[in-house]
Amino acid sequence: MILPNTLIVLIGTSTLGFCCGLVGSLLLLRKRALLADALAHSTLPGIVLGFLIAGSQAYWALGAGALLTTLLGAVLVSRLPILTRIRPDSATASILGIFFGTGIALLSIAQRSGPGAYSAGLDHFLLGQAAGMLQQEALTITIVAVIVGALMILLHKEIMVSCFDSTFGKGTGMSMGVIDLLVMLLLSITIVISLPAVGVVLTAALVVIPPATARFWTDRFTHLLAISALVGALSGISGTLLSSQRLDLPTGPVIVLCSATLFAVSLIVAPHKGLVGRRLRWIRRKQRREMQRILIFLHENLQGGNEFVARERIIAGSLAADSSALRFCILSGFVEQAGTHLRLTPKGIARAERSISARKRWTEWLDSAAEIDRNLIDLDEEDIERLLDRRSMEIPDMERDSK
Amino acid sequence: MMEILLNPAMLDIYIVAILAALSCSIIGVHLTLRNRAMLGDAIAHGVVPGLILGFIFTGSREVFPMFTGAVIAALFLSLLAEWLRDRAEMDGGAALGVVFTTLFSGGIILIEMYTREIDLDASCVLHGLIEFTHFQRMDLFGISVPRSIVSISIALFINLSALLIFWKEWKICAFDPILARSMGLPVRTMERGLLIMVAVTTVSCFEAVGSILVVAMIAVPPTIAGILCDRFGTMMLVSGLAGVISAMIGTFSAIHFVDSNVPGMIAVTSGGLLFLTVIFAPHRGVLPVATRLFMWRLRVAREDLLAESLQLSNSGGKFVSPGLWSLSGFAFLQLGFMGYLRNGTPKGRGERIAVTLLRKRGLWQRFAADRLGLPADHLEEPAHRIEHHLDEALMVMLEHEENLSSPQDIDADQNLDAGKE
Numbered sequence: 001m002i003l004p005n006t007l008i009v010l011i012g013t014s015t016l017g018f019c020c021g022l023v024g025s026l027l028l029l030r031k032r033a034l035l036a037d038a039l040a041h042s043t044l045p046g047i048v049l050g051f052l053i054a055g056s057q058a059y060w061a062l063g064a065g066a067l068l069t070t071l072l073g074a075v076l077v078s079r080l081p082i083l084t085r086i087r088p089d090s091a092t093a094s095i096l097g098i099f100f101g102t103g104i105a106l107l108s109i110a111q112r113s114g115p116g117a118y119s120a121g122l123d124h125f126l127l128g129q130a131a132g133m134l135q136q137e138a139l140t141i142t143i144v145a146v147i148v149g150a151l152m153i154l155l156h157k158e159i160m161v162s163c164f165d166s167t168f169g170k171g172t173g174m175s176m177g178v179i180d181l182l183v184m185l186l187l188s189i190t191i192v193i194s195l196p197a198v199g200v201v202l203t204a205a206l207v208v209i210p211p212a213t214a215r216f217w218t219d220r221f222t223h224l225l226a227i228s229a230l231v232g233a234l235s236g237i238s239g240t241l242l243s244s245q246r247l248d249l250p251t252g253p254v255i256v257l258c259s260a261t262l263f264a265v266s267l268i269v270a271p272h273k274g275l276v277g278r279r280l281r282w283i284r285r286k287q288r289r290e291m292q293r294i295l296i297f298l299h300e301n302l303q304g305g306n307e308f309v310a311r312e313r314i315i316a317g318s319l320a321a322d323s324s325a326l327r328f329c330i331l332s333g334f335v336e337q338a339g340t341h342l343r344l345t346p347k348g349i350a351r352a353e354r355s356i357s358a359r360k361r362w363t364e365w366l367d368s369a370a371e372i373d374r375n376l377i378d379l380d381e382e383d384i385e386r387l388l389d390r391r392s393m394e395i396p397d398m399e400r401d402s403k
Numbered sequence: 404m405m406e407i408l409l410n411p412a413m414l415d416i417y418i419v420a421i422l423a424a425l426s427c428s429i430i431g432v433h434l435t436l437r438n439r440a441m442l443g444d445a446i447a448h449g450v451v452p453g454l455i456l457g458f459i460f461t462g463s464r465e466v467f468p469m470f471t472g473a474v475i476a477a478l479f480l481s482l483l484a485e486w487l488r489d490r491a492e493m494d495g496g497a498a499l500g501v502v503f504t505t506l507f508s509g510g511i512i513l514i515e516m517y518t519r520e521i522d523l524d525a526s527c528v529l530h531g532l533i534e535f536t537h538f539q540r541m542d543l544f545g546i547s548v549p550r551s552i553v554s555i556s557i558a559l560f561i562n563l564s565a566l567l568i569f570w571k572e573w574k575i576c577a578f579d580p581i582l583a584r585s586m587g588l589p590v591r592t593m594e595r596g597l598l599i600m601v602a603v604t605t606v607s608c609f610e611a612v613g614s615i616l617v618v619a620m621i622a623v624p625p626t627i628a629g630i631l632c633d634r635f636g637t638m639m640l641v642s643g644l645a646g647v648i649s650a651m652i653g654t655f656s657a658i659h660f661v662d663s664n665v666p667g668m669i670a671v672t673s674g675g676l677l678f679l680t681v682i683f684a685p686h687r688g689v690l691p692v693a694t695r696l697f698m699w700r701l702r703v704a705r706e707d708l709l710a711e712s713l714q715l716s717n718s719g720g721k722f723v724s725p726g727l728w729s730l731s732g733f734a735f736l737q738l739g740f741m742g743y744l745r746n747g748t749p750k751g752r753g754e755r756i757a758v759t760l761l762r763k764r765g766l767w768q769r770f771a772a773d774r775l776g777l778p779a780d781h782l783e784e785p786a787h788r789i790e791h792h793l794d795e796a797l798m799v800m801l802e803h804e805e806n807l808s809s810p811q812d813i814d815a816d817q818n819l820d821a822g823k824e
Contacts, residue, residue, distance in 0.1 A: 033497040034441045037504075084687050089496075090626040093440035094677060097619030101670020104615050105657070108664035127511065201448055205504030212497045250515055253508035260505040267491055275491065 006244050012138035013130055013236035013255060016194050019145040020203070021210035021232030022152055023190045025224050026183050028211040029163040032088075035077060037204035038096035040191050042073030044103025044200065047125050048110050059136065062125075063192055070188040073099055078184070100200075128199030130251035131243065141193050148186055152225060159183065160221045198252035205256040206232060213263040216270035235259035290325035292355050295334055298344045299352035308341035413658065415549050420616075420650040420669060422552065423608040426559040427620035428646030429566060430604050432639055433597055435625040436577040441496065442481060443621030445503035446605045447614035449480040451510030459517050466550065470606060477602035480506055551611030558607040562600055566639070569593070574635045616666035620646055623673040627680045630687055649673035703791050704734035706760050709749045713757035722747030764790040766801045774804060 027033050043066035050065025051057060073095050080091040152159065161169035162179040169176045187207075194203045214227035239255030271277050294314055301309050315323060326342075329335040334348030344352065427443070434440050453476025454469045461468040480502050487498035541550045566573065575583040576593050583590050608617050628642035653669030661668065682689050708731060712722045724747070725731040738744040743753025768786045772779040793801075 028494065028497055031494050031496060033494060033500045037441070037444065037500060080681065083689055084681050084684065084692075085630055086626055086681075087435065087438055087440070087629070089438045090435050090440045090622060090629065093444060093618070093622035094626045094674075096441075096444055097615070097622045097670055098674030098677065101615045101619050101667045102674065103667075105661075105663045105667030105671055108667060109661065112662060201504060201507055204500060205508065208497055208500035208504060212493060212501050215493070215497075216491075248515060249512060253511045253515075256504060256508035257512070260501070260508070263501060263505075267487075273492070 006240070008135055008138045009130060009133045009244075009251065010237060010240050012133045012141050012197060013240045013251070014233045015138075015142045015145040015236075016197060017206060017210065017232030017234070017236030017255070017259070018229045019141065019148050019190050019232070020194060020206035021214070021228035021230070022148055022225055023183075023187050024207035024232075025211035025214065025228040026159060026163060027187065027207065028215065029221075029224075032092075033208045033212070034089075034204075035074075035092055036187065036191065036207035037201075038077060038092045038099075039070050039073050039188060040195075040200050040203040040207075041096045041103075042099035043067075043070050043192060043195055044100055044125065045069050045106055046103075047195070048103055048106040052106070052110055059134075059140075059196075066192045066195060067188055069099065070191060071184070074184045074188055078180075124199070125195050126200050127250065128195065128197050128202060128252045130197040130240070130255070133197055137193075137196055141197070144189055144193050148190065149229075151182070151186065155179070155182075156222065156225075163221070198255065202252045202256050205259070209256070209259040209263050210235070213259065213266045216266040216273045231259060231262050235262060287325055287328055291329050291332075291334070294326060294329055295344070295348055295352040296356060298335065298342070299349065299356065302344060302349070307343045308338060309343070310341055314342060415552065416658070416665060417651065417654055419549070419551050419555060419611055420654045420665065421647050422555045422559055423612045423616060424620045424624070424646035424650035424669065425643050426555060426562050426604050427608055427617055428624035428642040429559075429562045429639065430601050431621040431623075431625035432628065432642045433573065433577065434601065434621060435629060436635075440622050440625070441499060442601065443605060444618045445484070445499050446477045446480060446602065447609060447617050449503040449506040450474075450476045450606055450609065452476055452506050452513055453479075453510075455510055455513040455517070459513070466554070466610070470554075470610065473606040473609070474599075474602045476506065477605060478598060481598050481601070551607075554607040555611055558604045562604060565596065565600060577635070613666045615670055619666075619670035619673055620649075623670075623677055624649065627673075627677050630680050630684050645673070645676055649676055700730060701734055701737070704731040705738055705743075706756060706791060707731070707787075708734055708738060709744065709753050709757035710760045710764075712744060712747050713749050713754065713761065716748040760790055763793045763798055766798060766805065767793060770801050770804060 024033070024036065027036055046065035046067065046069030047062045048065075049069070050061040050063070053065070054061030077088075077091050077095050080086045080095075081088045086094075158169070158174050158179050161172075161174060162176050162183070166176045166180075169179075190207070191203050194206060198206060210231040211224065211228040213231045214224050217227055218224050235255055235258040239258040240251055242258065243249045243251040243254040266274065268275050269277075297314060298309060301307075311323070311326070314326060326335070329348070330337060330342075333345060334351055335342050336345050431440065431443065434442055450473040453472035453474070455472075456476075457469040457472025460472075484495070484499040484502045487493050487502070488495045491498075493501075540547045541553065572583070572588055572593060575586070575588065576590055580590050605617050605621075608620075624642040624645035625638070627645045628638045628640075632638040632641050649669050649672040653672035654665050656672070657663050657665045657668035680688070683691070685691060708725070714720075715722045725735050727736075735744070738753060741753075742751065743749060743756070748754075749757045764786045767789055768779070768782045771777045771782050771786070
């Protein structure tokens with residue numbers, strides 16, 4: 001049973017996750033993920049100034065103030081390294097420290113001078129209160145998410161170019177400055193609307209974690225955006241539902257932990273870039289390499305006249321670290337067992353000959369065309385075979401003939 | 404001034420602030436040189452679960468378990484981020500961002516779950532308890548001293564001695580880690596040691612003065628020093644100095660002027676210092692660069708005016724003075740004031756300048772046409788720009804070149820070429 005209040009929170013957090021995921025992937029591709037953290041911190045002076053000027057905690061006053069200082073922070077972070085000799089990383093960290101410190105100083109002034117009952121609530125912007133999300137906040141988040149999504153669809157080509165090759169973009173006549181400005185604006189707005197829900201630090205989490213998660217699954221720009229938005233929305237929903245089961249848990253941190261869980265799962269199981277996938281690929285490659293050594297060794301023996309070779313000699317002679325590669329050979333039908341000895345099957349002979357000829361051509365090509373010393377070439381037969389299979393099997397032959 | 408010295412509570416605040424700023428700005432230089440300035444911010448947030456776990460496991464609010472927990476959390480954070488960057492091939496910033504925000508969320512949940520009843524609230528973590536430094540005391544060899552002064556002094560001592568003992572090694576590791584490795588220095592061990600120093604410093608300052616001061620002091624003074632200095636040693640000195648100055652002015656203004664939060668005001672002061680540095684830094688500041696550019700443009704405008712007026716007066720044309728509200732208008736006024744340009748004709752030194760400029764223009768034009776083989780009818784415009792950059796030495800060389808290849812020689816060369824064909 002979902003309460004109407006929970007429904008509002010659910011809508012708010014899921015669209016927030018969606019929006020942050022979209023904007024965050026742009027930052028990730030620009031290698032500026034931590035900019036989100038700096039900008040989230042630089043909202044604080046704006047919030048307090050908005051409060052001091054408006055005299056109340058009106059949503060719009062605080063939001064406008066926050067947007068103003070965030071944009072100022074964004075401009076400073078991007079301009080300082082151009083104006084003088086500052087590294088981008090130092091500029092980000094400095095702006096973060098200075099703006100947040102200013103915010104804290106202003107906050108303490110506001111708390112001492114202003115009406116205490118009201119100003120105490122400003123503290124909530126540090127950690128956010130997603131469970132107490134108001135209808136108008138959820139509505140604002142949804143509107144912003146729709147705008148951000150629409151802009152991403154409309155401008156995805158321009159934004160993609162600005163992320164990967166802005167020089168090329170400039171060459172084709174797109175205005176990269178405007179696109180960068182737009183991205184900064186979207187980022188600032190996203191950060192400001194997420195403050196009341198998840199607070200200063202956790203906003204950075206929502207912007208950083210979903211794209212980092214999505215990056216494990218894809219290399220394509222549009223897929224990255226889609227997966228990142230999906231991860232954001234999913235962690236928003238699951239976090240809200242989890243924390244509504246236990247009322248004493250704050251929603252914001254639970255959302256972040258949910259997306260961190262998705263991140264950890266992706267880190268481990270993602271097929272291409274995940275840790276397990278990498279490990280498996282490495283093991284398979286090693287096994288195939290060892291298998292190839294065994295086949296070539298047996299083939300050499302066959303040429304030398306002994307068809308049957310003892311198991312121990314194979315393992316010692318082919319430098320295969322263990323007998324699993326040998327087992328693999330038998331299973332694939334390249335080698336057959338005859339008592340204690342082993343020999344190549346016709347299929348195995350064909351395979352070994354293919355490897356040997358690929359290896360020979362490769363060394364010859366490197367020796368003649370690339371002029372690399374034969375002794376310096378570290379051969380990985382499997383790679384060579386794959387490369388040569390594709391298109392260049394004939395080329396070394398032709399060169400040899402012409403000689 | 405006297406009242407501060409007479410009031411021990413205030414004096415303690417000053418001492419703690421200065422010590423914390425000093426040790427953070429030393430660490431900050433190391434991090435800045437490695438492009439890792441954001442590590443300070445990440446650690447300041449990421450140690451929260453360590454603090455809480457230290458508290459939960461021992462059940463006491465003693466300093467030592469919480470300190471140990473926080474240092475372990477800081478090391479865990481930086482090593483995990485490094486591992487993600489190297490092994491999972493993530494962007495370094497993104498890896499750091501993922502790790503520290505996750506740890507911080509975990510910390511907040513731990514606070515909510517286990518430490519509801521005690522007053523360990525978030526604002527205390529952020530602001531620190533610098534105002535109460537004087538009242539949290541401990542016994543050291545029978546003398547009662549403020550606790551945070553002791554812990555920060557230990558961190559500062561570790562940082563300073565590590566810096567001074569391994570001075571050369573730090574330098575090489577920061578600027579050229581590959582050279583350091585090829586020289587047989589234990590680069591990995593040194594980086595690990597640096598991480599431990601960062602963790603100990605951050606946590607001890609964090610406990611005493613709050614995370615804002617740590618974040619600001621690790622980032623801002625080294626940035627100021629980075630603009631001003633070109634050498635490792637001076638950078639360390641300037642960074643420490645900037646940290647101390649921000650701490651003193653910030654504390655003073657927070658106590659006496661604006662009645663605000665001390666770490667916040669220190670951060671604001673350091674921001675002011677950074678602003679001043681960006682604007683006024685000699686050679687690299689915004690203002691000196693702009694001034695240099697303006698002076699150069701003014702000189703070009705002056706020289707152009709002189710050359711133009713000389714040409715016109717030679718050919719009998721009439722010199723029209725430029726509009727007043729422009730760069731050349733200003734240059735015109737300046738020339739009139741200096742007496743270089745009278746009634747549209749260059750006089751005295753002005754005339755010499757104009758003659759030299761025209762000679763440079765002609766020399767370069769002939770050189771480019773004859774020696775470089777550029778089309779002569781396109782050389783007017785570039786010659787007009789390049790003439791301002793040619794100095795005396797280059798002019799002598801151009802003259803020498805011209806004498807070597809008189810027009811007859813060139814004609815002869817061309818005839819030879821034609822004959823070959």
